[in-house]
Each structure stands twice: as structure tokens, then as C-alpha cells.
Amino acid sequence: MLSEKMTGALNDQINKEMYSAYLYMDMSAHCTYAGLNGFANWFMVQYQEEMTHAMKIYDYINDQGEKIVLNAIEKPPGNFGTPLEMFEATLKHEQFITKSIHDIVDLANGEKDYATQIFLQWFVTEQIEEEANDNELIAKLKLVGNDGNGLFMIDKELESRTFTAPAKKNDQ
Numbered sequence: 001m002l003s004e005k006m007t008g009a010l011n012d013q014i015n016k017e018m019y020s021a022y023l024y025m026d027m028s029a030h031c032t033y034a035g036l037n038g039f040a041n042w043f044m045v046q047y048q049e050e051m052t053h054a055m056k057i058y059d060y061i062n063d064q065g066e067k068i069v070l071n072a073i074e075k076p077p078g079n080f081g082t083p084l085e086m087f088e089a090t091l092k093h094e095q096f097i098t099k100s101i102h103d104i105v106d107l108a109n110g111e112k113d114y115a116t117q118i119f120l121q122w123f124v125t126e127q128i129e130e131e132a133n134d135n136e137l138i139a140k141l142k143l144v145g146n147d148g149n150g151l152f153m154i155d156k157e158l159e160s161r162t163f164t165a166p167a168k169k170n171d172q
């Protein structure tokens, strides 16, 4: 059982994770169009991960016997600029998601909702990784600057990222 407020917050978080997926799918398309297939692959793997984040929350609300409420997903901005600008936008978005997760942790603590506190620990840890990945790529992209060869090398490296599907619904 979850409080009405907690159910609302978790349903909103599903929407945010779905928006993340939509945003990264759009960024992937932008990269494909620009001939950056490695970057496109990286963002498509990110899209797949975001879908699992949304589903993880979806399963948790269901497991707690509460109602799923799905809302409209916002349109992504569409104009993404250079790879560096894209990763800066990605980091900013992930910082927003981190804050959103932390706000729900605060709510769970205030409500003494122990189950949700434990459930959210996975997301707290995941957000550290999400931001670290973005910071690493931003640093690399700043290092290569406008050097086409450097960008080509990073693009090649990002081609190898793969998505690993969670073994069962509450894993990942």
C-alpha cells in the first residue's frame, strides 16, 4: 500500500522516465542524421535503459496494489546542436531527474514508507552512474574540441555500448 501522495509522485516519475526515453530517442535520431552512428547507438541504449526505469516504477506501483495513471509525454526540443552541447543538455536533464528521485526519497522518509525507501535506493545509485557517464563524455568532448579525428574516435568508441536487459522485472 502507498499513500495517495506517494502514488502520485511515483506516477509522475514514470512520466519523467518516459520523457527521458523519448528525449534520448530523439537525440539518437539527430545523431544518425548527422552521420554520428556511435553517438546514435549510445543514445539508443540510453533510451532502452530509461524504458526499464519507467517499467521498474510501473511494476512497483502495481505490486503495491495502487493505480497507474499515465499522462501525456512532453515533446523533446528537437534541436540539439553539437555532441558537446547534447551531453551538456543530457547532464542537465539527469541532474533534474536526480533531484526528482531525491524529492521522492524525502517524501518516503517523511511518511515512514520503508518499502519505498528501499525501492528508491536503486535509483539513487543509478543516478550517480548516469551523471558520471555524462561528465566523462563532456570531459572527452572538451578535450578533442573541434578536432574531427578526435570526434571520429569518440564516435567509434560509443559504437560498442550495448544494452543489457534486466533478468526479471525487479532487477537491473
Ligand code: OFO
Residues within 6 Å of the ligand: 017, 020, 049, 050, 053, 093, 094, 097, 127, 130
Ligand atoms: Fe532514468 O535515469 Fe536517466 O533519466
